[in-house]
Amino acid sequence: MSMPHVQPDAEFLSGDSTWVRMRTVILVRWTAVAGQIGAILTVTLWLDLALPLFACAVTIGALVLSNLLTSTLLPVSYRLSTKELRSLLLFDLVQLAVLLALTGGTTNPFALLMVAPVAIAATGLRRGSATTICIATLIAAVCASVFSLPLMYSSGEVITIPPLLSYGYLLGILITTIFISVYTHRVSAEIRNMASALMATQMALSREQKLTDLGGVVAAYAHELGTPLATIKLVSAELIDELSDHENLNTLREDAELIRDQADRCRDILHSMGRAGKDDLHLRQAPLDSLLHEAAEPHMDRGRQLIFDLRPADGSDGKQPVIRRAAEVIHGLRNLIQNAVDFSASTVWIDGHWTDEHLIVRVIDDGPGYPVHLLGRIGDPFLRARPDEVKPRPGYDGMGLGLFIAKTLLERSGATITFRNGGDPFLDQHERPERSGAIVELVWSLAAISGTKSGGLGENRNNPGV
Known part of the structure; x- marks a missing residue:
């Protein structure tokens, strides 16, 4: 018997994002908001850095407003499409790049967070969308580095970083972005392929086992119906013998012969159907x-x-x-x-x-x-x-x-x-x-x-x- 044709889920194999729930994205973004606010307050109050607080507040407020709108317009159980998730990741990427530009650019230790949208895209989006997020991250990192405001203390002293380190930080982010994008997407694709292949294997084995069990059921029917069919045949044969001496009962004799023939036919059908089942059932080796x-x-x-x-x-x-x-x-x-x-x-x-x-x-x-x-x-x-x-x-x-x-x-x-x-x-x-x-x-x-x-x-x- 041949294996059933198994067509793996196209969205699953291609990395479509319909398995990402809106609630997950909302929780992650609220966590990002809390982290950004906590970082701004910490460096302002504890480290005594002078930051453009109004501009930072507007930038963080944009993320808060976006999260409120999405959580209001869409149910938390809603599963995002590829375009929707890509749009949200691009928005979060731009928001983070602007906030980094206001707080020192890529020399900011939190600049590594720009890799997060890339990792999500490489895991949950198709290759084209993941490539778009990767390229956007590279551009955003360069812009955040070139157009960044310098960090300074509230006394007006500017924190200077050697240019070599600045270029090194930027280069490190760019290389990490490309590596994470390629490596994560590759691993995710292999995991999806393996999961689908194992599912196809399980379906093939399940079908084979069901057919084996079905043969056993047929064999059981053939075995259990054998006795009543034999009884019907015996009784019909006796009726034929008794009715053969009565010329006026030819019609009844023909009916008895028909019963016997049909019993033989049922026996032959069940025997042919149950042969494979009996083999599977009794010859387990x-x-x-x-x-x-x-x-x-x-x-x-x-x-x-x-x-x-x-x-x-x-x-x-x-x-x-x-x-x-x-x-x-x-x-x-x-x-x-x-x-x-x-x-x-x-x-x-x-x-x-x-x-x-x-x-x-x-x-x-x-x-x-x-x-x-x-x-x-x-x-x-x-x-x-x-x-x-x-x-x-x-x-x-x-x-x-x-x-x-x-x-x-x-x-x-x-x-x-x-x-x-x-x-x-x-x-x-x-x-x-x-x-x-x-x-x-x-x-x-x-x-x-x-x-x-x-x-x-x-x-x-x-x-x-x-």
Whole structure:
């Protein structure tokens, strides 16, 4: 069975700000107001600095008025759009730059607060909006430094700072702004991608488990209805025998025959529907070849030759291991086989080898192999780069999500996964070996994957009523 197509939330992936509540922004801005007022009062009353108090009060009052208006016009539970959050950050940035220009410019120790809007934008806004905030911060920092008023004591003595330190403070703010913007946005994007990929993995596993449970329910119905259907068939057969001696009761005999035929039909339907369910329910473990064939079954008739090579490794006792039929293992292997079939030229090899302690499974194709520049990132979600020479995969957008899901599920079952190419992709086609495409190697400890022992994932729970 194929994995459902999971489309991650576009706003979440792109970094849209609709998850930022108005209440959060209001509280942060009130904190900024309190901090600005406290800093002005402290340097005026305690350090005896002469500041343009009226201009500072007007600047702080603008932030207070803006906060009052937004808190009045919008409910506290309102979630800001990208444009709204960007506008508020730009306003706060300009307000802070003006206040810094009135209090010494970038030599003011609180000038580092100009990095705060950049960090918020890099975390909660898309790349374009975050870049706008970053550029605005750089411009505001330069303006606050160039057009700043000097600090002086109330006695009229001007506090002088060496020009080298002034330029150093400005340069430090500019570099910090760029670093925080790029680094924070990059980390936030990776976190969002990973969260969405894990959500897709959970949905795929949940669907696989539901289908397994559904098979168990069908098996339960087939089992429970078997007895009444057998009784109906027996009684109808007796009625047919009794009515066969009465020529005037042919109509009733035909009705009894119809009942028997329909009972047989119900039995056959339930038997065909419940076969897979009974397998999932009662065979919670299976030989390695059965499990690999089950994982490959949806891709058997897709125009590719699937070759299974199952044999013990040197030095083992030769007994084929019995594997837990966990949904994680089957779904993960199925995704890997699907990927190999999609990119293969004609053949896919599925190897299974075992020793006394380990199980090794390899999925190999004769396709072009993994792109060399992406080989170290195979298994990461949302890989967008893709060479033109690699043929497109039907129904697959080249983001690496399928391999990520398979890797996550199989690692959860205790597997160690390695991705590599079977041959040099730069060789001509006639120079490449037969197994020249992509190779996925999975190694389990038999103690973790064996069906005779409880593994790390626990027992595969199905309907207990059968």
